[in-house]
Amino acid sequence: MNKISAGKVRDIYDAGDDRLLIVVSDRISAGDVIMPDPIPDKGKLLNRLSLFWFDYTSNIVKNHLVSADIADYPKELRADEFRGRSMLVRKLKILPVECIVRGYITGSAYADYQKTGAVCGLKLPGGLREADKLPEPIFTPSTKAELGEHDENISFGECVNLLGSELAERVRDASVSLYKKCAEYAESRGIIIADTKFEFGLDGGGELILGDEVLTPDSSRFWAADAYVPGQPQDSFDKQFLRDWLSANGLRGKAPDALPAEVIATTRHKYAEAFERITGQKFEASV
Numbered sequence: 001m002n003k004i005s006a007g008k009v010r011d012i013y014d015a016g017d018d019r020l021l022i023v024v025s026d027r028i029s030a031g032d033v034i035m036p037d038p039i040p041d042k043g044k045l046l047n048r049l050s051l052f053w054f055d056y057t058s059n060i061v062k063n064h065l066v067s068a069d070i071a072d073y074p075k076e077l078r079a080d081e082f083r084g085r086s087m088l089v090r091k092l093k094i095l096p097v098e099c100i101v102r103g104y105i106t107g108s109a110y111a112d113y114q115k116t117g118a119v120c121g122l123k124l125p126g127g128l129r130e131a132d133k134l135p136e137p138i139f140t141p142s143t144k145a146e147l148g149e150h151d152e153n154i155s156f157g158e159c160v161n162l163l164g165s166e167l168a169e170r171v172r173d174a175s176v177s178l179y180k181k182c183a184e185y186a187e188s189r190g191i192i193i194a195d196t197k198f199e200f201g202l203d204g205g206g207e208l209i210l211g212d213e214v215l216t217p218d219s220s221r222f223w224a225a226d227a228y229v230p231g232q233p234q235d236s237f238d239k240q241f242l243r244d245w246l247s248a249n250g251l252r253g254k255a256p257d258a259l260p261a262e263v264i265a266t267t268r269h270k271y272a273e274a275f276e277r278i279t280g281q282k283f284e285a286s287v
Helices: 043-054 109-114 156-163 165-188 238-247 261-279
Strands: 003-006 010-016 019-024 064-066 086-090 097-104 133-139 191-202 210-211 220-224
Touching: 003 156, 019 043, 043 165, 043 220, 043 261, 064 238, 086 220, 097 165, 133 191, 156 165, 156 238, 165 191
Parallel strands: none
Antiparallel strands: 003 010, 010 019, 019 086, 064 086, 097 133, 097 191, 191 210, 191 220
């Protein structure tokens, strides 16, 4: 098997004929640091949630999915260990920006807003509190850093410099449309999507294609709608629990020697609950 790369979470294999196989591991990272212990079934949860969203959003923008059926993979890639945690996808020319959409203000965006009253050069109304809903979702792109480095927020003008005005506008409009449709659906299932990150690429004909993962707890902030109270941190279904534990133990930006069993179990539970709420399906690890 020809492994092309091993990222923080995903391993990528050459599948021939302009195809790649993306395998989602159980590794978890926080602050761009990979933790020493995996989260059981995390890869399957992320993979199945992305498959759900790829299907749900296919009328907005095409995506890179070819198949998630292991029988469709090249023979040398039909490994049992890939079952349920992988997808065969089209090779794309990946764009050099992270396409972040924010419907609520929190995290680094809120920190920037407190300092400047703006996020990525976008002036926002005064008096916003932590976790307030924004009047309209905003597109706040960032650079794509190398492994171990940090992404940097950029303005839309800087995005235009990287992509050109026409492509930058296509990316912005597609990102916001995806967010709006999915956020409305998720709220009907009891989850607020506070913000999320999309990745796009171009196919050989220059068509914009949605790639990577979509609206998972790794790439998004998911909050419990029934517990939402603006002005404070929110009850979440993503890896914020892990981030908070690291911060509380003086490990922000660092990896502990080991993750406590409670942190592993709670993180897995949050990921599984997000999957089950959004899809309406019971998660079965054996599938």
